[in-house]
Amino acid sequence: MKTAVIVFPGSNCDRDMAVALEQVTGKAPAMVWHRESELPDGVDFIALPGGFSYGDYLRSGAMAARSPILRAVSDAAGRGVPVLGVCNGFQVLTEAQLLPGALMRNAGLNFVCRTVPLKVENSQSLFTASYNAGEEISIPVAHHDGNYFADAETLDRIEGEGRVAFRYTDGVNGSARDIAGVLNDTGNVLGMMPHPERAIDRAHGGTDGLRLFEAALGVLA
Amino acid sequence: MKVNVYVTLKPGVLDPQGKAIHHALEGLGFGGVADVRAGRFIELDVADGTSDADLDAMCAKLLANTVIENYRIERP
Numbered sequence: 001m002k003t004a005v006i007v008f009p010g011s012n013c014d015r016d017m018a019v020a021l022e023q024v025t026g027k028a029p030a031m032v033w034h035r036e037s038e039l040p041d042g043v044d045f046i047a048l049p050g051g052f053s054y055g056d057y058l059r060s061g062a063m064a065a066r067s068p069i070l071r072a073v074s075d076a077a078g079r080g081v082p083v084l085g086v087c088n089g090f091q092v093l094t095e096a097q098l099l100p101g102a103l104m105r106n107a108g109l110n111f112v113c114r115t116v117p118l119k120v121e122n123s124q125s126l127f128t129a130s131y132n133a134g135e136e137i138s139i140p141v142a143h144h145d146g147n148y149f150a151d152a153e154t155l156d157r158i159e160g161e162g163r164v165a166f167r168y169t170d171g172v173n174g175s176a177r178d179i180a181g182v183l184n185d186t187g188n189v190l191g192m193m194p195h196p197e198r199a200i201d202r203a204h205g206g207t208d209g210l211r212l213f214e215a216a217l218g219v220l221a
Numbered sequence: 222m223k224v225n226v227y228v229t230l231k232p233g234v235l236d237p238q239g240k241a242i243h244h245a246l247e248g249l250g251f252g253g254v255a256d257v258r259a260g261r262f263i264e265l266d267v268a269d270g271t272s273d274a275d276l277d278a279m280c281a282k283l284l285a286n287t288v289i290e291n292y293r294i295e296r297p
Binding site for chain 1: 234235237238241282283284286288289
């Protein structure tokens with residue numbers, strides 16, 4: 001299992017993501033700088049970490065989505081390679097149009113930083129197969145721009161196709177229909193605002209995030 | 222050649238920043254403000270003869286996120 005973490009200037013959860021991937025696969029991921037135009041050969045899993053890529057200039061994730069490595073990530077996603085975007089990574093995936101919608105300033109205008117309950121809406125995806133449908137899990141969030149927006153038609157479509165992976169159970173940031181995580185139409189790209197890599201050790205206060213990596217990396221217990 | 226680009230939220234997209242500005246104006250005693258929408262102004266200095274199509278592509282590909290934003294290009 002060969003994994004990669006994309007690192008942008010301003011990423012700050014890249015090393016946490018690397019720890020999570022190494023903990024589950026036993027092998028350190030390749031850390032791939034945004035200026036690279038190619039991924040390492042044979043990468044089976046790509047993570048876009050949280051942070052403030054390019055200082056959130058223009059819009060969160062906007063610059064990163066146009067960086068050279070994103071073309072390679074997009075090609076890999078098109079070939080079916082699993083891609084996980086967390087927090088800023090989710091923003092990058094929407095800006096790159098690998099996922100529908102956009103992430104706007106939190107409705108309350110505050111940076112929200114706490115562990116929140118999430119409802120698992122889709123337990124069939126490669127990322128969520130270790131959860132039960134409807135199960136409530138706890139994962140930390142830490143973001144200013146997590147207010148998910150899409151037009152009503154798009155929301156109806158992604159809901160109808162089972163592409164809402166996670167939903168907040170109480171209002172966190174004003175997201176449309178409390179959406180916390182979205183899958184692409186082929187199910188191999190997941191973007192989510194909560195940070196599963198911050199819930200992989202009992203010392204973190206919970207291990208609900210670990211189960212996502214175990215499912216996605218094919219090492220289901 | 223200076224070109225002005227105005228990026229604004231689409232109608233119907235909630236604008237929490239505009240709302241906060243609105244509240245602050247009311248707090249300062251300015252009545253009669255019905256609504257506030259905040260946007261972004263970008264000034265480009267481009268080569269003379271840059272085509273409308275190129276300017277439009279700049280907006281659509283980067284300057285605006287057309288999922289949530291409209292843009293307007295103003296040439297001199």
